Amino acid sequence: MRFDILTLFPELFTPFLHNGINRRAFESGQVEVHFWNPRDFADGQYRRVDDRPFGGGPGMVMMVEPLSRCLDAIRMARQAAEAEPSDAPAPVVLFSPAGQRLDHPQVARWAEGRGAVLVCGRYEGLDQRFIDTYVTHQMSLGDFVLSGGEIAALALLDAVARLLPGVLGDAGSHQQDSFNPALNGLLDCPHYTRPEVWQGPHGAQAVPEVLLSGHHARIERFRREASLAVTAEARPDVLAAVRAQGGLSKADELWLAGRQSDRL
Structure with missing residues (x-):
């Protein structure tokens, strides 16, 4: 399965992918992880990905255009890599307080799928037009707010990886979780x-x-x-x-x- 991570901070994932027992899933290729920085798809010298919210208020909002271009590139790359390209695009998951709380049945379903695009928001959030147009699932770790979606993405990757065959030393370990x-x-x-x-x-x-x-x-x-x-x-x-x-x-x-x- 393949997960494409849309994030401004791909370096946050590096230690996780190379340490601990779940690294077997990533090193073996059972779980492919690819990183995409929306800043690479932004305009201008400073590659801005955020701007002030219309209507005023604190904080900044991630702009729809860099996010949309980044997602287009992800979809093209996924299609090129698939031996049998699917007509249906991969699910697009946004980690958000508005999302359904992540639980074991959800993790088990993701572990049986083909992966997804994981969108890690920052600042005050994403332009709602991106969410309305592209996001298929919203997911939450609980009733609290993180400074970004990276920790939630790591939690999903970790939970999915340990359910895959051969990742844990004892194949029955996760069955008693x-x-x-x-x-x-x-x-x-x-x-x-x-x-x-x-x-x-x-x-x-x-x-x-x-x-x-x-x-x-x-x-x-x-x-x-x-x-x-x-x-x-x-x-x-x-x-x-x-x-x-x-x-x-x-x-x-x-x-x-x-x-x-x-x-x-």
């Missing part, structure tokens, strides 16, 4: 490793005994109940959604009911 269908969308359970007993600032803290038992069925049930507990405590909204979708078994519901009665 929080929100994964393998957990019915619950949060992941706590994890432990050596030492078995840690002498911490509050005294000795041991790994739960069941995890050392070698009894796989008991361990599986312990982890399921731990996922239920973490989700109920930290994200009751997620637990409610999983329940509404039929993701809780009778054993899950009995355990949750018992937990609730113990807390009363």
Whole structure:
């Protein structure tokens, strides 16, 4: 798959593409990443890509013409690189507070696609005419504002890359991630490793005994109940959604009911 990143700051992506386990996806070519700077498509000696907003107000707005020319060049390059050019242009994603919040089902769909053009806005945002004409998806990381779309683009690339075959050392690693269908969308359970007993600032803290038992069925049930507990405590909204979708078994519901009665 191929992602074309429209950004004023392509250098922000370099460390990410060459470090960490997900670099395998980029070095192997499973995920192609190409960078495009709209400043290269701007007019004048100073290559301006922003101007004051009509109607007044603070800040600057990214101009439609450099963005449009940049996107035209991206589309031509993608078409030239495709063995079987598609009639439908690649999706154009804008990272914006107005966008749909990124979640695991969205990431999974992108991981099965052919990629997209990721538009990283800056300043007060983009001229609305570019958005109305070209943007097919708007995406948000949450209810807060970043100074640019680059961090959001990195988050999408990272989340997509780790779902691809061969990227993680253990092919099943991502299947136990929080929100994964393998957990019915619950949060992941706590994890432990050596030492078995840690002498911490509050005294000795041991790994739960069941995890050392070698009894796989008991361990599986312990982890399921731990996922239920973490989700109920930290994200009751997620637990409610999983329940509404039929993701809780009778054993899950009995355990949750018992937990609730113990807390009363």
